[in-house]
Amino acid sequence: MGEVRGGRTADRPRNEDLPRVPGRTGAAGLPGAAVRERLVGRFPAVAPVWTVVHLTRPWFWPLGWAGAYLGAVLATRAWLPPVTPATVALLVALGPLVWGAVLAVNDLHDLPSDRRNPRKATAALVTGAITEAELARWARRCTVAALAVAAVAGWWALAGTALVLLLGYLYSAPPWRLKARAGADVAVNALTVGVLGPLAGWSLHRSPLEYPSVMVLLGLLLGAALYLPTTVIDVDADRAAGDPTSAVRWTPEGCYRLGFALWTAAVLVWLATCHLGLLVTRAAWPLQDAAAPVLVLVYALLTLRPSIARMAVVSAAFAVPAADFLLACVA
Numbered sequence: 001m002g003e004v005r006g007g008r009t010a011d012r013p014r015n016e017d018l019p020r021v022p023g024r025t026g027a028a029g030l031p032g033a034a035v036r037e038r039l040v041g042r043f044p045a046v047a048p049v050w051t052v053v054h055l056t057r058p059w060f061w062p063l064g065w066a067g068a069y070l071g072a073v074l075a076t077r078a079w080l081p082p083v084t085p086a087t088v089a090l091l092v093a094l095g096p097l098v099w100g101a102v103l104a105v106n107d108l109h110d111l112p113s114d115r116r117n118p119r120k121a122t123a124a125l126v127t128g129a130i131t132e133a134e135l136a137r138w139a140r141r142c143t144v145a146a147l148a149v150a151a152v153a154g155w156w157a158l159a160g161t162a163l164v165l166l167l168g169y170l171y172s173a174p175p176w177r178l179k180a181r182a183g184a185d186v187a188v189n190a191l192t193v194g195v196l197g198p199l200a201g202w203s204l205h206r207s208p209l210e211y212p213s214v215m216v217l218l219g220l221l222l223g224a225a226l227y228l229p230t231t232v233i234d235v236d237a238d239r240a241a242g243d244p245t246s247a248v249r250w251t252p253e254g255c256y257r258l259g260f261a262l263w264t265a266a267v268l269v270w271l272a273t274c275h276l277g278l279l280v281t282r283a284a285w286p287l288q289d290a291a292a293p294v295l296v297l298v299y300a301l302l303t304l305r306p307s308i309a310r311m312a313v314v315s316a317a318f319a320v321p322a323a324d325f326l327l328a329c330v331a
Helices: 033-042 046-055 058-076 085-109 132-152 155-172 184-203 213-233 235-241 246-275 286-302 308-330
Strands: none
Touching (some): 046 085, 046 132, 058 184, 155 184, 184 213, 213 235, 213 246, 213 308, 246 286, 246 308
């Protein structure tokens, strides 16, 4: 890291030195920029608030919450687990604070590829709404706040939050930069979203040491299968920036085949969990049996040309049999 001068790192290219997204100049015309400009035009004081909120990507918060809810339901066998100060603290930590810390670090070190990526065109650092120095300060603030709030939820929650923050830093920051190491990028996301999220909700009610091992396996398989297509979405920008992600190293076709294999394995493990009574016993699982081939088909079709919207549909499709499974848990 070079010397910071005027909010920028001396040995890092300035925003204006990097190529812009084709067909775009400045913030005007960028996706979401029109909304921001209208709001700021009418309410100038909204600008800094909008920038910080956008930094945390509120649309990602439910990923942590959904996993924690699943873990809490499994632990309590109740649709609405007890709401306590620890529960509220965990939701705040897993929502804006953890995402804010992790994404601020990611934006800070992903600037070269983000400037080439239309999907990242409204990132605050790309548009110039925030400087590198300010972004680094927000990363530190969110990190400290996430740890402080997680401590209210207990020692296990604090340890888990610290681990997620560490993995988020190693994922983005050099010299480790696991994002640019094929396989490691997938493993980090599969572990944090597929395992640590549900484990956080479970830990509010039972010891993490009692967390079912089959749920660890399922979380890793599902998390990896859902993350792999996102590397394909960004493959051109990552290749241009010199980041050998999974899609760059293994090619989009290789990622598609691997993701399909992982997803199919997850569906089979899920069916085995139901029919073998590993977590809950029920005489028949007709919805699970009917959903299994549909899930495989949906993944196969929608990940051929992946997008964030299509991956959201794939995730939502799995929510249907998951709800049926939880119904058996609380019955």
